[in-house]
Amino acid sequence: xxxxxxxxxxxxxxxxxxxxxxxxxxxxxxxxxxxxxxxxxxxxxxxxxxxxxxxxxxxxxxxxxxxxxxxxxxxxxxxxxxxxxxxxxxxxxxxxxxxxxxxxxxxxxxxxxxxxxxxxxxxxxxxxxxxxxxxxxxxxxxxxxxxxxxxxxxxxxxxxxxxxxxxxxxxxxxxxxxxxxxxxxxxxxxxxxxxxxxxxxxxxxxxxxxxxxxxxxxxxxxxxxxxxxxxxxxxxxxxxxxxxxxxxxxxxxxxxxxxxxxxxxxxxxxxxxxxxxxxxxxxxxxxxxxxxxxxxxxx
Amino acid sequence: xxxxxxxxxxxxxxxxxxxxxxxxxxxxxxxxxxxxxxxxxxxxxxxxxxxxxxxxxxxxxxxxxxxxxxxxxxxxxxxxxxxxxxxxxxxxxxxxxxxxxxxxxxxxxxxxxxxxxxxxxxxxxxxxxxxxxxxxxxxxxxxxxxxxxxxxxxxxxxxxxxxxxxxxxxxxxxxxxxxxxxxxxxxxxxxxxxxxxxxxxxxxxxxxxxxxxxxxxxxxxxxxxxxxxxxxxxxxxxxxxxxxxxxxxxxxxxxxxxxxxxxxxxxxxxxxxxxxxxxxxxxxxxxxxxxxxxxxxxxxxxxxxxxxxxxxxxxxxxxxxxxxx
Numbered sequence: 001x002x003x004x005x006x007x008x009x010x011x012x013x014x015x016x017x018x019x020x021x022x023x024x025x026x027x028x029x030x031x032x033x034x035x036x037x038x039x040x041x042x043x044x045x046x047x048x049x050x051x052x053x054x055x056x057x058x059x060x061x062x063x064x065x066x067x068x069x070x071x072x073x074x075x076x077x078x079x080x081x082x083x084x085x086x087x088x089x090x091x092x093x094x095x096x097x098x099x100x101x102x103x104x105x106x107x108x109x110x111x112x113x114x115x116x117x118x119x120x121x122x123x124x125x126x127x128x129x130x131x132x133x134x135x136x137x138x139x140x141x142x143x144x145x146x147x148x149x150x151x152x153x154x155x156x157x158x159x160x161x162x163x164x165x166x167x168x169x170x171x172x173x174x175x176x177x178x179x180x181x182x183x184x185x186x187x188x189x190x191x192x193x194x195x196x197x198x199x200x201x202x203x204x205x206x207x208x209x210x211x212x213x214x215x216x217x218x219x220x221x222x223x224x225x226x227x228x229x230x231x232x233x234x235x236x237x238x239x240x241x242x243x244x245x246x247x248x249x250x251x252x253x254x255x256x257x258x259x260x261x262x263x264x265x266x267x268x269x270x271x272x273x274x275x276x277x278x279x280x281x282x283x284x285x286x287x288x289x290x291x292x293x294x295x296x297x298x299x
Numbered sequence: 300x301x302x303x304x305x306x307x308x309x310x311x312x313x314x315x316x317x318x319x320x321x322x323x324x325x326x327x328x329x330x331x332x333x334x335x336x337x338x339x340x341x342x343x344x345x346x347x348x349x350x351x352x353x354x355x356x357x358x359x360x361x362x363x364x365x366x367x368x369x370x371x372x373x374x375x376x377x378x379x380x381x382x383x384x385x386x387x388x389x390x391x392x393x394x395x396x397x398x399x400x401x402x403x404x405x406x407x408x409x410x411x412x413x414x415x416x417x418x419x420x421x422x423x424x425x426x427x428x429x430x431x432x433x434x435x436x437x438x439x440x441x442x443x444x445x446x447x448x449x450x451x452x453x454x455x456x457x458x459x460x461x462x463x464x465x466x467x468x469x470x471x472x473x474x475x476x477x478x479x480x481x482x483x484x485x486x487x488x489x490x491x492x493x494x495x496x497x498x499x500x501x502x503x504x505x506x507x508x509x510x511x512x513x514x515x516x517x518x519x520x521x522x523x524x525x526x527x528x529x530x531x532x533x534x535x536x537x538x539x540x541x542x543x544x545x546x547x548x549x550x551x552x553x554x555x556x557x558x559x560x561x562x563x564x565x566x567x568x569x570x571x572x573x574x575x576x577x578x579x580x581x582x583x584x585x586x587x588x589x590x591x592x593x594x595x596x597x598x599x600x601x602x603x604x605x606x607x608x609x610x611x612x613x614x615x616x617x618x619x620x621x622x623x624x
Contacts, residue, residue: 054405058622080407090398092307099306106303107406143402150406 006068007032007154007186008053013062015048022048023210026062030188030203032153035180037197038190039279040207046190047087049207050158053188054084067153080109083152083185087159089143093132097142100131104146116149119175137168141175148179155179157189173200198275206282214282218275225278228255230268245281256281300408300416307393311385312424319382319428322375323435326368330439333365341442358446369443373453375436376498379462382428383469384490386421391615392477392486414619418612422470429466433458448537449593452502459594464601464608469494471611478615501603509599510592512541516550516584521577533583537590548580 006029013026023045030036040046051057052064055071055078064071069078091100097120105111120127125138134142140160147155160176161169177200180187191197197204197218204221206214214221225244232253244256256273273281305312336357337344344354394400404410437458444454455461473490480486515533534540545553553561565575588596 051401056401056404056622074409076407076409079405079409082405084401084405086398086401086405088398090402092399092402093397095306103303103306104406106300107403107408109407 005032006030007036007066008188009065010049010053011063011065013049013052013059013064015045015052015057016060021210023052023207026212028205028212028215030186030205032067032186034202035177035187035189035200036203036205037201038188038205038207039194039197040190040192041283042192044207045210046192046207047158048210050084050156050188050190053154054082054156055079056084076109080150081153083147083150083155085140085143085147085155085157085160088163089140089160091131091139091143093130095131096128097125097131097134098127100142100146101127101149104149108150110151112149112151115151116145119145119148123171123175135168137164137171140164140168140172144172144175148185152185155185155187157187159190159192162192194276194279197279204275204279206279208283208285213285214279221278222272222275224260225256225258225273227271227273227277228257228265228268229253229271230255230265245284300413301420304417304420308386308389308421308424311389315382315385315424315428319378319432322378323432326435326439329365329368330435333361333439333442336360337442341445344442345445358442361442361446369440369453372436372440372457375432375457378432378457379429379466380469380491380494382432383425383466383471384473384487384494386425387470387473388477388486388490389483390417390421390474390477391619392481392483395477395481396483410619411616414616418474418615422467425466425470426463429463433462446536448535448539448590450537450539450588450590450596455593455596456498456502459597460601461597461604464604465494465498467608468497468604468611471608471615475611475614478618497604497607501600505603506596506600507539507541507588509596510588512586512588514584514586516546516582518580518582519545519573519576521574534585534587534589539588539590539592540585541588542584542586544584545576546582546584548582550582552584553581 008028008030010026010028013023014021015023026045026049038046038049048057052059053066053071055074058072066078067081069075071078071082092103095103101113101116104116105113117127120142123138123141125134125141131139131142140163144157144160147157157176161172164172176187179185201218204214204216204218205212229252232248232251242257242259242262244258246256247254256278334341337354344351344357391400394403403413440454440458444458447454449455449458469490472493473486476489477483477486480489513534517533544555545558547553561576561579561581562572565572568575
């Protein structure tokens with residue numbers, strides 16, 4: 001694989017604020033093409049990581065490479081290949097929608113005004129309204145249209161639907177997925193909501209307490225993990241570190257294992273695991289240095 | 300970028316432009332009436348010519364009819380901070396409080412270019428507006444300056460180069476405070492406070508020390524002030540008086556208490572005070588900066604404020620460059 005086939009590579013990236021580390025030892029190789037979800041609870045370091053990916057923050061340690069270029073250089077060329085939609089989709093509230101588009105045109109190398117206008121017309125968002133007077137869903141759509149009109153190779157979205165109502169959320173994701181389907185753009189977005197991810201994403205990165213705890217292709221991850229249900233046991237269950245989580249009820253023990261589908265021990269039943277349960281199991285694990293588990297393309 | 304800067308800051312620029320325009324036109328109208336009192340131009344009444352009958356009459360009318368405006372000009376001490384802080388405070392703070400810095404710095408314009416364009420444009424507007432207003436005030440004050448000199452606080456602080464330097468200082472404080480506090484209004488407040496503190500401290504403590512003041516001494520004349528015999532004349536109104544008092548025959552300066560003791564002694568003896576002092580060899584002294592140091596002092600004070608403004612802008616640039624937003 002050549003470097004340009006990676007949308008994003010981070011090597012030992014960490015970010016330290018005055019109150020401590022927001023992110024540590026983050027090493028990722030994410031392929032170009034497709035949709036990557038960055039999942040984690042609030043305060044896990046998602047926003048910090050995304051801001052470093054788009055060059056808004058400088059990492060305290062390590063390097064961030066986007067589409068084969070070091071983002072801290074922030075040249076117009078690298079900047080124009082990355083689209084960013086920040087949390088709460090900020091817009092200049094007193095600008096009209098048309099002025100927001102003019103802003104995009106004035107500050108970008110390749111800005112597809114017609115594309116943006118077409119998207120906004122489809123959504124029935126008038127160009128002469130002030131951005132601040134639009135509904136939250138419409139503001140998010142304007143911000144998305146703006147980011148897509150840059151024709152970016154990597155589109156980064158920070159909690160894009162967190163502040164939207166269910167209807168606006170659905171509409172937003174439809175537009176986003178439509179853009180992905182048109183091709184050419186890799187999407188990296190963060191979310192603290194786990195359900196619905198399976199439908200939308202190809203790749204998953206789980207972030208907890210400032211560390212990557214799981215990363216990989218979703219299909220691969222689901223194939224590698226399964227639930228084993230058997231009689232209750234308190235003995236040491238770890239088979240070569242394959243047990244991710246053990247849950248005991250009165251009579252049964254349920255194990256989430258990552259064993260790549262080894263035959264189950266006698267008396268144990270194997271079941272596939274749902275993505276949401278998989279993510280939650282990794283989020284429940286106590287954080288420990290070097291616990292990152294990666295698979296998929298990087299392997 | 301030009302369009303963007305104009306679109307984002309046009310409200311401030313228009314409000315300040317209107318303010319400068321209204322006060323400026325008002326001062327031009329009143330000032331041209333005041334100037335009409337001096338048919339040959341106010342400068343012809345400068346110095347000794349001011350004692351001529353026509354000039355005395357003109358200056359008296361100026362004082363009676365326009366003196367109140369001169370007093371109102373004191374309010375314009377604040378014009379530089381209003382202009383500088385109003386333009387500087389929102390430069391970064393508004394982007395930071397609305398989250399739009401994340402929008403602005405992820406387009407294809409690198410953030411340092413963005414910052415340089417904004418700083419240059421808004422600093423230029425600051426200097427232009429303050430400079431324009433200062434030009435009007437300087438012109439308006441011409442007749443008053445003839446009469447009172449340009450070294451008093453109500454002239455020096457609103458004329459020449461220093462108002463633009465004050466405005467740049469306020470612009471620098473407001474921009475840096477906005478970058479650190481991330482809020483426009485507190486940044487404006489900080490700039491206002493810093494402006495008042497710096498201006499007062501510099502004007503009262505630093506300014507008199509820009510150069511060594513001159514000292515003039517003259518024995519007290521027996522016949523009073525009109526009987527001037529000394530070869531070193533006392534400073535005129537155009538000079539900036541720092542200190543004035545009496546010294547004994549050896550040149551030792553008298554305290555106020557010692558002077559009043561002498562005065563009491565003269566009263567008890569029933570003697571004329573001047574003759575009494577003259578007989579004891581008492582001399583009057585003046586410590587002052589001559590009027591022709593005006594531009595030197597303006598340059599020094601402007602340099603001080605511009606240097607501080609440059610340091611503050613440096614802090615802003617450093618923060619943005621290091622991405623510690």
